Amino acid sequence: MPKGTGKVLAQNRQAHFEYTILDTFEAGIVLKGTEIKSIRNGKLNLRDGYVSIHGGEAILQNVHISPFEQGNIFNHDPLRTRKLLLHKKQINYLANELKTQGVTIIPLKVYLKDGFAKVLIGIAQGKKKYDKRESLKQKDMKREIDRAMKNR
Template structure:
């Protein structure tokens, strides 16, 4: 078996705060050359990104890829709509779930898999305010317990 190299470029931490992630899928992304070079330099922001199915294609909107500094006229618009590459059957399955059950498609992370750029797309359900508060309280309690265990083990 060949081992794949995974190098994470960016994570969407806000998505985990705002949504319950039910499932995740891997998709390729259609990029131009200077965008790939900008990603290798780490210039990507997924904070306000979301996905939509239009005309049988999965598109990602709001993803910001910084312009490549040596790209001059070949640089594209940093927040242009980009097409995600998945099988048509998978796209139609996701489209049905999003339309009927009120889920959202949110890009969770973008990474290199070997030399290819991949996007992890999550099928997400929105959190209410009390869910977010409960998560913050649980995280704070876990942090307090870890801190107490650390001081006790000294």
């Protein structure tokens, strides 16, 4: 099964507009208690999230997973840091990429694969303002072409 396939639960829609995605990796995510139930309900926000490497581990930070409504005392802090499950070679590769100026690692989407929550993370390089305008032009041109083809 290719990377990023499965039931998509959340997507970082701004990522492709704000960044140029250089490479992607699929990672498992370590969750506690009722977090998986909130994720399955689609109650998470990836917009401000990023990945950092500390002590040979990939850490997902600033991703908001809302508390589960029926979870009472078993709920966890919505913005806590979460460990990502990657191979050591992948973590070393990501750590080397982070040393490059202007490069960051961001979560692109969260999906279910064989019953497990997976995160598609991307090595991203920030776009300049003129690159963003170019992306908007491309998007508008594609929309017009699709509209013209539909009306044929």
